[in-house]
Amino acid sequence: MMFNLLRTYKVDVLRYLPKFLSNDNTFKGAQDSLSEEHEKQRLLIIDICKQLFVESATWGLDDWERVYGLQNKHLPIDQRRNLLLVKMRGAQTITESQLQEIVNLVYPPKNAIVLENTGPNTFKIIVNTIDALDEIRRVVEIYKPAHLSYLLSHAFTGKAPMRISGAVSQIERIYIMPQKSDRTITTNGPISKPVGAIAIRSRLQF
Structure with missing residues (x-):
């Protein structure tokens, strides 16, 4: 949040006066003192304005929390602000x-x-x-x-590649024999003796 007032830079009243006046040390010292006091007031006004908004408040958070019935003074400022915004x-x-x-x-x-x-x-x-x-x-x-x-x-x-591996922990063999009623097989090629098939069922453990 920006707080741009009429003057957004450090106060120096000599910049508004003829330059030769700063050659007088007594005059320059007086103007430098005025500049310092003006700068304090400028910063104070900005700081007071910040307390009017939860997003930028610091010492003003105590009043905000009093209005909304919160007791969060022990927490960091950012967290206090967030909890206030939630409550609001x-x-x-x-x-x-x-x-x-x-x-x-x-x-x-x-x-x-x-x-x-x-x-x-x-x-x-x-x-x-x-x-x-x-x-x-x-x-x-x-x-x-x-x-x-x-x-x-x-x-x-994460962005790193992931690999998942496993090991066979259990194997079950199932034998499938040819049907006894299949006595005649018609084919155009040579006939081989039928044999049983083996099916393997396994389970992976990760």
């Missing part, structure tokens, strides 16, 4: 994308995925790290419809 959204009807956005306010990697209808009255939240699980559960319990349950799922992602 209110208890309105929420969609899948809105819930995902709220979850990512408290989930540091910002890449959690919400999948709906993964089971009867169930949705799933997929994360790839175990950060802020308590915070995720807290905001989900606030905003999810009361009749829905959810599963917090941990999924790994």
Whole structure:
């Protein structure tokens, strides 16, 4: 968030006066003192303006949390801001994308995925790290419809190739013999004595 006031650079009142005046050390010293005080006021105004917005507030977060009934002074500033933004959204009807956005306010990697209808009255939240699980559960319990349950799922992602191997742990041999009633075989070529076939059924163990 940008706070561009009338002056966006450090105050120096001498830049508005004829340059030869700065040759007088007494005059220059007085103007430098004025510049320093003006700069303090400029920065103070900007800092006060920042407290009017949760996204940029620092010492003003105490008042925001008092209004919304939160006690998060022990948490880092970014986390306090996120929890305030979650609280400010209110208890309105929420969609899948809105819930995902709220979850990512408290989930540091910002890449959690919400999948709906993964089971009867169930949705799933997929994360790839175990950060802020308590915070995720807290905001989900606030905003999810009361009749829905959810599963917090941990999924790994990566770009490296994956190989899956296995070993045969059990083999079953099945012998299939020719039918005894097959006494006559008609063929255009030489006839070989029929032999039994062998079927092998195996099971892999990973």
